[in-house]
Amino acid sequence: MSEILSQQEVLDRFHARLGASGLKSTQQRDVIVAKFFELGRHISVEELLEEVRRTAPRIGYATVYRTLKLLVEHRFATPRQFGDGQTRFDPADGDDDEHDHIICLGCRRVLEFSDPTITVRIQGVVAAQGDFELARQRLELYVHCKTEDCPHLAASKHR
């Protein structure tokens, strides 16, 4: 069972891990990390940078990339590629907190779900295929949604 941690708690844990690795916490990192956990999931570097610059306008791309890399290395973020060229990132609490995605090919909206039945079945599949240690699973369901404003409905007219 994973508990829900407050933003502050996650930031504290991040600081603790930084310290344990001999790394520093800086104003920029704090702003980026706080915004990252405050905002929703599946955020791109560009979206995050834009938000972060409202607080700290002089922060550059490189710092955001480097901070996200740090987060990933310390398991506070999970990178995702949904096929549109950009990497997106999901917050994680530093432990395992897996979920999967439904992605609309028209409007690129993303929904999360998790299904324990599938997870169990997956473990069976891996065991059946050979001598492997499962590191992580990634399941993406690409759909067309029936929402009014989903561009794919008008795709044949425009573009």
Next chain:
Amino acid sequence: MSEILSQQEVLDRFHARLGASGLKSTQQRDVIVAKFFELGRHISVEELLEEVRRTAPRIGYATVYRTLKLLVEHRFATPRQFGDGQTRFDPADGDDDEHDHIICLGCRRVLEFSDPTITVRIQGVVAAQGDFELARQRLELYVHCKTEDCPHLAASKHR
């Protein structure tokens, strides 16, 4: 049930589809398409180009990219991103022929599998989540394999 089609049959079907769309078949396209179906799955543009140049040394990157794009549009190929930065492509017979992957994070070897039980369960998940039409599913299992020569076993020593 999907039948196994010979390389020639797939090439013929590709030509037929090209014609139906008012497109031309050329020497270069034939070489690229033939090699693509001859070689294994999950091939990258670079690997394919290298192979293709043994037959036709003057073929350039752009032609391979453009031909693969054509194949994808006509459902003769499926693009995959396993997180190492390059897009890989799987041959398909022009109809649906889905399978999923087990990827070793150490040696980047890729294994295929498909599991109907999971597919069925996925349809249930999608239906439960909202009003969607499932376009395709993608399931990737990242593992560490226990093979002798898998570099991850020596990862902590080297690099």
Next chain:
DNA sequence: TTAGCTGCAAAGAGTTTGCAGCCTG
């Protein structure tokens, strides 16, 4: 004080595009 960090700009990787000439239908 001294690692480590930042911002900038330049460099890299992978992919796409513009264009003049070529080839297929």
Next chain:
DNA sequence: CAGGCTGCAAACTCTTTGCAGCTAA
């Protein structure tokens, strides 16, 4: 012969890196 296709190089997008100055511990 017309329109699509090719090869080349340049352009583009996303991401990483080198470096001089800055800052947290």
